[in-house]
């Protein structure tokens with residue numbers, strides 16, 4: 001998208017804001033769709049606003065999205081928005097990237113669906129080869145699936161198969177998805193689990209994450225010698241700690257939904273060493289952080305760490321539902337040879353459209369050095385946000401991030417979380433044409449993960465809008 005068009009779309013975003021801010025939504029197209037959804041979709045999803053006003057992230061009827069281009073989205077009323085979240089960190093290459101559109105439509109015309117593990121497609125073979133070449137270290141064997149949660153399920157099975165152990169160590173505030181297995185290692189929001197508790201495997205021990213702003217051990221950053229990891233190690237070694245029989249530790253290198261929490265330098269490497277020392281596998285969930293998001297291809301590269309299993313999804317295709325768990329040959333050697341029925345597969349395994357678009361996405365990622373772009377733009381953006389933080393120090397407790405995975409933690413000077421403020425900011429930003437989401441256990445973090453191709457001018461405009469909104473809410 002050229003500069004002139006970007007500027008004219010940004011002008012459109014700000015031009016509408018005065019009337020839009022007072023009237024709510026543009027035309028009533030969105031509300032008609034929302035009414036229809038309330039009748040036809042599980043009420044626990046779209047129709048939630050009227051049932052739970054004030055709930056994090058949903059204080060008004062949702063926008064109904066109609067199309068996207070680059071870093072922009074349009075709703076059914078024709079209003080443009082800057083997509084500051086890449087639709088859950090998926091649209092890393094921008095919406096409607098012409099090469100991705102061509103890849104998926106070309107494959108759809110050739111062969112839309114194959115036969116999974118039984119008769120693989122040539123496209124799946126090419127994609128697996130490219131993925132293994134890009135993956136860190138010797139993570140060369142993949143189990144493909146559709147959603148992030150399914151990649152987690154596969155990783156848990158791989159670890160159990162390789163170790164013959166059944167217990168996992170996971171982190172508080174982690175998010176790994178909402179299927180039963182993934183839920184069993186998800187630490188974020190007890191609400192997700194409570195109604196299903198009786199079917200969720202209890203073989204997980206949760207430990208505090210390296211959240212230095214809110215250290216569970218009351219330590220000051222820099223002088224703690226990773227108290228959280230010492231706690232984890234004690235669980236692994238103490239016969240009375242109740243964490244024996246551990247197959248693996250599962251971690252996000254940077255917590256996403258948990259509030260864009262970036263562990264201190266050296267932490268991930270120390271976690272890797274700890275797992276190796278105790279013969280426990282390390283599963284890294286890079287579903288959010290993978291494919292350039294944090295300024296390197298995979299976040300584990302920031303510390304030269306190679307896990308035993310890595311989970312990928314989201315930006316792997318830029319929008320087509322495809323995910324993967326990749327493991328080392330050693331881990332996979334314990335997976336029994338397939339003599340009759342595959343013990344873990346599915347109808348859509350390695351869907352050729354997903355593989356075709358994924359293959360092209362990996363090519364674009366490397367060719368256009370999107371990790372480098374995320375690193376450069378992210379460093380600038382974080383610096384600018386820190387300037388805003390200084391001006392609003394009584395409500396912005398932290399600005400943090402890596403590459404274009406960025407969070408602004410809203411809290412009082414006593415660190416009491418201000419989810420109410422984060423939600424207000426998200427709402428007001430949407431009214432100005434910027435889509436952001438809250439994250440964190442209290443919804444207290446304003447989270448940003450824009451497409452890695454976002455024009456610099458959009459980031460500048462987002463900063464201006466944020467400054468205006470912070471001035472409004474911090475009175």
Ligand SMILES: Cc1ncc(COP(=O)(O)O)c(C=O)c1O
Nearest residue numbers: 147148149175176177256287288
């Ligand atoms: C780190 C991480 N893991 C797993 C998932 C689950 O992915 P999905 O929603 O595709 O099941 C998410 C989704 O946000 C995630 O951020």
